[in-house]
Amino acid sequence: MTTSQEPAQPAYANRSVTRAIRILRALAASEAPMTVTDVAKKIELARATTFRLLVTLEEEGIVDRQDTLYSLGWDLARIAQSVDPASGLVPRIKDILEEFADEARETVTFSLRHGLYELDLVLQASPKGLGMKMSEMYGMRWPHHASATGKLLLAELAPEQVEAVLGDELEALTSETITDHEDLARELKAVRERGWASTIEELEEGIIAFAAPVRDSVGTLVGAVAVVGPRHRMEKEEKQAELPARLIAVAQRVQRRMNPST
Numbered sequence: 001m002t003t004s005q006e007p008a009q010p011a012y013a014n015r016s017v018t019r020a021i022r023i024l025r026a027l028a029a030s031e032a033p034m035t036v037t038d039v040a041k042k043i044e045l046a047r048a049t050t051f052r053l054l055v056t057l058e059e060e061g062i063v064d065r066q067d068t069l070y071s072l073g074w075d076l077a078r079i080a081q082s083v084d085p086a087s088g089l090v091p092r093i094k095d096i097l098e099e100f101a102d103e104a105r106e107t108v109t110f111s112l113r114h115g116l117y118e119l120d121l122v123l124q125a126s127p128k129g130l131g132m133k134m135s136e137m138y139g140m141r142w143p144h145h146a147s148a149t150g151k152l153l154l155a156e157l158a159p160e161q162v163e164a165v166l167g168d169e170l171e172a173l174t175s176e177t178i179t180d181h182e183d184l185a186r187e188l189k190a191v192r193e194r195g196w197a198s199t200i201e202e203l204e205e206g207i208i209a210f211a212a213p214v215r216d217s218v219g220t221l222v223g224a225v226a227v228v229g230p231r232h233r234m235e236k237e238e239k240q241a242e243l244p245a246r247l248i249a250v251a252q253r254v255q256r257r258m259n260p261s262t
Contacts, residue, residue, distance in 0.1 A: 019045060020053050022217050024062070024072065029220040033069035043218055085112055086122040093254050097125040097225070100250045104243065106229035109137065110214075110254065111149050113222050116157075117165050119149050142203055145170050145184055146177050148211035149224040151197035155188045156221045162188070176201045196244045201231065208234035210243050212251035217259050225251040 026042040027034060034042070040050040054070055057063040061075030093110060101108040105127045111119035121137055144150030145166060154162050163181075170179045178184045191197045196212045203209070208231050214223040227247055234240065 016053070019043070019049070020057060023050065023053055023057065024076070025216045025218045025220060027063060027070060027072050029216075029218060033066065033071040035068050036070070039070065086120075089258065090123050093257050094123060094125070096250060096253050096257065097123055100227075100246070101125040101127045104227055104246070106227050106234065108250075109149075109226045109228065111224045111226070113153070113224075116161075117144075117153070119153055119224055143171055143173065146173050146199060146203045148197045148199045148209040148228075149226050151188065151191050151199070152211050152213050152224050153221065154184075155191040155197065159185070173203055174201055174205050178202065194244070196248060198244075200235075206231050208240075210247050212244070212247045214251050214255045214258065222258070223254070225254055 022043045022045075023039055026039050030038075030042075036047055036051045036054060039054065040047040043050070054063060054065075057073070058065050058070070061073045063070050063073045063076070089112065097108045097110055107127070108125045109121050110123040111121045114120045121140065124137055142150060144154050154165065157165070162185075166181075166184075170181065170184065171177070172179050178187060196210060198208070198210045200208050207228065209226055209228040211224045211226040213221050214225060216222050225247060227243060234243075
């Protein structure tokens with residue numbers, strides 16, 4: 001198998017460790033166990049190299065093997081039980097969000113993916129010196145079909161998964177909420193094509209939000225950066241035109257800070 005050029009690594013980084021981590025991310029992103037060939041194709045690495053790394057990870061209990069199929073291992077699950085994913089991440093990216101909040105003059109949030117179907121807000125930054133600010137949103141849950149971050153997550157899922165998450169009825173929170181499944185499917189297609197999501201008074205009257213994805217080294221959605229504000233500020237033509245591109249750039253900065261090899 002011919003390999004593609006791998007991302008540049010920071011000085012002193014260990015390439016074998018980086019590759020092993022990419023294998024773990026590929027296994028985590030798959031709904032079913034994977035063969036060596038499947039993993040090698042996913043991370044664009046030679047099959048022989050992938051096999052050697054999988055054998056080592058299996059010996060350490062970090063991956064499990066059943067016949068020719070690999071999945072995340074029992075010892076990795078044990079180790080993960082004691083980890084708070086936000087504790088080390090928030091200090092690493094806080095300055096990026098605070099800087100963008102001041103530049104955009106709006107509230108900026110970062111949500112971390114939890115399992116397959118949820119995004120948990122772990123960081124909220126507000127602009128300095130702004131009179132009207134968004135209230136604290138930590139711990140709040142919003143219907144996926146009516147929130148910008150929720151749309152990002154839904155756009156990653158297969159149609160049957162979207163149906164399982166949302167059920168038959170889409171609740172109308174405002175007069176602008178999408179309540180038809182076909183309309184939502186078209187909206188999610190647009191999200192995938194343009195690379196960002198938005199809501200205009202769909203979750204709450206008077207509120208507009210944009211969200212951009214943060215991905216790991218194998219392309220899996222791991223989080224979302226969002227900017228939220230009142231319509232009287234956010235609906236300005238120049239702001240709506242520039243915010244998505246600026247937000248994507250910020251999400252990419254967060255992504256590089258989280259995964260320097262991406």
